[in-house]
Amino acid sequence: MDMQTNFLDRLFESGLLIETGVDGLYGRSGQFEDVIAAFERLIDRFGGADGAEAMRFPPGMNRAFFETSGYMKSFPQLAGTVHSFCGDELDHMSLLKCMEVGEDWTKDQEATDIVLTPAACYPLYPTVARRGALPMSGKLFDLQSYCFRHEPSKDPARQQLFRMREYVCMGTERHVTDFRQSWMDRGVEMMKLVGLDVTIDIANDPFFGRAGKMLANNQRDQNLKFELLIPITSVTKPTACMSFNYHQDAFGTKWGLNLEDGSVAHTACVGFGLERIALALFHTHGLDVKHWPEEVRKVLWG
Amino acid sequence: MDMQTNFLDRLFESGLLIETGVDGLYGRSGQFEDVIAAFERLIDRFGGADGAEAMRFPPGMNRAFFETSGYMKSFPQLAGTVHSFCGDELDHMSLLKCMEVGEDWTKDQEATDIVLTPAACYPLYPTVARRGALPMSGKLFDLQSYCFRHEPSKDPARQQLFRMREYVCMGTERHVTDFRQSWMDRGVEMMKLVGLDVTIDIANDPFFGRAGKMLANNQRDQNLKFELLIPITSVTKPTACMSFNYHQDAFGTKWGLNLEDGSVAHTACVGFGLERIALALFHTHGLDVKHWPEEVRKVLWG
Numbered sequence: 001m002d003m004q005t006n007f008l009d010r011l012f013e014s015g016l017l018i019e020t021g022v023d024g025l026y027g028r029s030g031q032f033e034d035v036i037a038a039f040e041r042l043i044d045r046f047g048g049a050d051g052a053e054a055m056r057f058p059p060g061m062n063r064a065f066f067e068t069s070g071y072m073k074s075f076p077q078l079a080g081t082v083h084s085f086c087g088d089e090l091d092h093m094s095l096l097k098c099m100e101v102g103e104d105w106t107k108d109q110e111a112t113d114i115v116l117t118p119a120a121c122y123p124l125y126p127t128v129a130r131r132g133a134l135p136m137s138g139k140l141f142d143l144q145s146y147c148f149r150h151e152p153s154k155d156p157a158r159q160q161l162f163r164m165r166e167y168v169c170m171g172t173e174r175h176v177t178d179f180r181q182s183w184m185d186r187g188v189e190m191m192k193l194v195g196l197d198v199t200i201d202i203a204n205d206p207f208f209g210r211a212g213k214m215l216a217n218n219q220r221d222q223n224l225k226f227e228l229l230i231p232i233t234s235v236t237k238p239t240a241c242m243s244f245n246y247h248q249d250a251f252g253t254k255w256g257l258n259l260e261d262g263s264v265a266h267t268a269c270v271g272f273g274l275e276r277i278a279l280a281l282f283h284t285h286g287l288d289v290k291h292w293p294e295e296v297r298k299v300l301w302g
Numbered sequence: 303m304d305m306q307t308n309f310l311d312r313l314f315e316s317g318l319l320i321e322t323g324v325d326g327l328y329g330r331s332g333q334f335e336d337v338i339a340a341f342e343r344l345i346d347r348f349g350g351a352d353g354a355e356a357m358r359f360p361p362g363m364n365r366a367f368f369e370t371s372g373y374m375k376s377f378p379q380l381a382g383t384v385h386s387f388c389g390d391e392l393d394h395m396s397l398l399k400c401m402e403v404g405e406d407w408t409k410d411q412e413a414t415d416i417v418l419t420p421a422a423c424y425p426l427y428p429t430v431a432r433r434g435a436l437p438m439s440g441k442l443f444d445l446q447s448y449c450f451r452h453e454p455s456k457d458p459a460r461q462q463l464f465r466m467r468e469y470v471c472m473g474t475e476r477h478v479t480d481f482r483q484s485w486m487d488r489g490v491e492m493m494k495l496v497g498l499d500v501t502i503d504i505a506n507d508p509f510f511g512r513a514g515k516m517l518a519n520n521q522r523d524q525n526l527k528f529e530l531l532i533p534i535t536s537v538t539k540p541t542a543c544m545s546f547n548y549h550q551d552a553f554g555t556k557w558g559l560n561l562e563d564g565s566v567a568h569t570a571c572v573g574f575g576l577e578r579i580a581l582a583l584f585h586t587h588g589l590d591v592k593h594w595p596e597e598v599r600k601v602l603w604g
Contacts, residue, residue: 018357018429021364022415027425030356030444054332055320058463059361059448060418062323072401076387076394081411082418083385084452085378089511092378099374104413109383111408112452113324114462116362116384123329127320142332146361146448150386150414160416161360209391 004155004233007283011156014287023152024160031289035278038300040144040165042194043272046186047167052142057123059146059161060114065126068254071118074207074215078149080116083109116148120164121269125255128170133260138171140179144274157232157239157276165272170257173248176268180244183270187228187242195296196230196280203227203240224248230280241276245269306457306535309585313458316589325454326462333591337580340602342446342467344496345574348488349469354444359425361448361463362416367428370556373420376509376517380451382418385411418450422466423571427557430472435562440473442481446576459534459541459578467574472559475550478570482528482546485572489530489544497598498532498582505529505542526550532582543578547571 011017018027028036060082066072071079085095087108098105117123120143128139143166151158169179184200191198203225204216219225224246229238245268251257252265259265285292313319320329330338362384368374373381387397389410400407419425422445430441445468453460471481486502493500505527506518521527526548531540547570553559554567561567587594 018359019432020359020425020429021366025360025362025364025416027357027359027429030358033356033358054335055329056332056335057320057322057329058327058461060327060450060463062327064323067401072387072407073398076389076397078386080384080386080414080416081408082382082450082452083408083411083413084380084382085374087378089513092511095378096375099369105374106383106385106413109385109413111385111406111411112382113454114327114382123322127322127329130321148362148384150384152415159360161362209394211391 002154004153004157007233007279008154008156010287011279011282016282016287017156022160023154024158026156026159032278035281035289035300036163036274039194039272039274039277039281042190042300043165046190047142047183050140050167052140052167054142055124055127057117057120057143057145059117059148061117061123062126063111063113063115065123066115066118068126069122070254071122074205074212075118076208078151078206079118080148080150082112082114082116084112086110117145118149119147120145120166120271121168124168125251125257125267129255129257133258133262134170134265136172136260138169138175138265140170141168142166143168155233157273157279159275162276163274165274166269168267168269170252170265170267172259172263173266176266177246180246180268180270183242184226184228184244187244187270191228191230191241193296193299194281195293196284198241199229199238200226201229203243222248230276230284232276232280232283239276239280241273241280243271243273245271304456306455306459309535309581310456310458312589313581313584318584318589319458324462325456326460328458328461334580337583337591337602338465338576341496341574341576341579341583344492344601345467348492349444352442352469354442354469356444357426357429359419359422359445359447361419361450363419363425364428365413365415365417367425368417368420370428371424372556373424376507376514377420378510380453380508381420382450382452384414384416384418386414388412419447420451421449422447422468422573423470426470427553427559427569431557431559435560435564436472436567438474438562440471440477440567442472443470444468445470457535459581461577464578465576467576468571470569470571472554472567472569474561474565475568478568479548482548482570482572485544486528486530486546489546489572493530493532493543495598495601496583497595498586500543501531501540502528503531505545524550532578532586534578534582534585541578541582543575543582545573545575547573
């Protein structure tokens with residue numbers, strides 16, 4: 001049995017994660033949630049004084065905005081569109097017949113206006129664009145939501161529905177790259193405080209297909225994405241638990257995000273994979289929170 | 303302009319809800335979230351000593367369990383199935399072409415193993431069934447998740463993605479009906495504490511079609527569903543902010559939930575519509591939390 005399946009089984013046995021019969025889709029125990037809540041308070045302690053505007057979007061977003069985002073160009077395999085039954089009573093009868101005989105009843109479901117949110121910041125850009133020009137001093141946002149990625153896996157650190165906490169910064173190039181650098185420093189400091197071994201490395205997004213390889217190479221060549229890595233199911237292949245992304249003016253141009261002087265805003269975002277961080281803590285300190293090192297417990301629960 | 307649209311516009315103007323371009327799909331401000339968090343703490347104060355096991359499921363569930371639940375028989379119009387792109391690079395090229403010329407690109411999306419959770423307790427029953435017999439003294443569970451219902455509306459109290467907090471009780475008929483009654487009393491007391499006008503009334507679920515009318519009548523005749531109603535956008539048609547449901551042994555039979563003596567477990571659940579309760583508070587006490595009555599602020603924020 002490999003390390004991923006082994007860790008997943010131990011999480012099921014301890015009750016921290018709850019099996020649902022679908023790989024990458026799990027319930028969480030109250031204890032698991034308590035660790036995530038404690039880590040989010042730690043994030044607040046580091047970022048709370050920066051004056052970010054908090055917004056919380058639900059786990060689905062406007063399909064029209066999702067289409068504009070270009071997600072289907074880069075990551076079509078990961079997206080989840082939401083479909084519904086839109087028929088009348090006769091259609092309903094044939095749907096039920098279909099289910100009864102075990103045929104595919106989903107083929108007549110019709111796409112709704114909603115797709116699952118692929119990353120917490122996706123609904124933000126069109127929301128901010130509609131407000132008008134950004135101040136020259138920039139703007140900072142604090143986001144968290146459940147996100148969906150269709151990549152069934154036995155790796156507990158690769159879930160189909162998981163929570164991402166994000167800070168998103170919009171402003172001048174200098175402003176947003178400083179923001180990104182400060183969170184790379186903070187991220188290392190935070191993880192050290194809770195006793196986690198970290199490295200930071202250059203990274204790329206999982207772009208689809210052969211053309212995607214070129215996009216990934218470009219992203220790496222330009223230092224646009226860094227990840228903070230922590231061992232969860234492998235020491236040689238540690239898991240990305242935070243990412244630090246500089247979009248240059250790509251999102252500003254796409255969404256029409258302008259500064260007050262008319263220039264296109266640059267943007268950057270910093271994301272915390274909350275389930276991954278909780279899993280890193282359980283992997284490193286053990287499945288019983290009561291036995292975690294006293295100094296780690298103190299940082300998380302004061 | 304009707305009362306619903308009027309209230310929704312005021313919520314947008316105040317920033318408490320954030321427009322996304324889709325009816326019933328909104329972002330929430332930090333202040334809105336803070337009210338929900340405070341009300342959840344009030345729920346904990348009332349229910350915390352009952353020894354419920356807390357579980358938190360993500361906003362999607364196993365499609366196989368959803369099919370077994372019979373939801374598509376009763377509420378096909380409300381369900382949301384999650385679909386993904388499963389093609390190769392050639393398929394991807396034609397998908398992008400489709401998007402470029404503005405044709406329907408969603409028709410080739412394939413159903414995944416996941417559907418959106420229609421009510422917080424749906425993933426619970428198969429989870430508990432797999433654990434084996436329930437103690438004669440029964441079991442209590444504490445749940446919360448985002449839920450999806452496909453019913454676009456300008457009524458801010460009818461959202462497509464919203465959060466439901468639930469307690470679910472499994473045990474003997476006497477045990478679970480006592481549980482339901484005690485929460486009807488607690489619900490009235492809690493709402494009084496936060497200054498909300500409530501009535502409790504018999505109710506039915508929105509069963510689909512003409513056959514559904516009969517199911518709704520049966521449900522009413524047998525007193526299986528009660529709702530706690532609070533005026534939000536109408537005094538004559540107040541909104542259901544809590545519901546109290548007795549399933550008899552229907553879920554016990556469907557999922558194989560048995561007590562230790564081999565009898566089928568009865569089940570009941572009590573649900574809080576968290577967004578609706580927050581909206582009732584904003585409607586009753588005003589959009590500025592600082593100006594809410596001192597005694598209400600004290601109950602919520604101590």
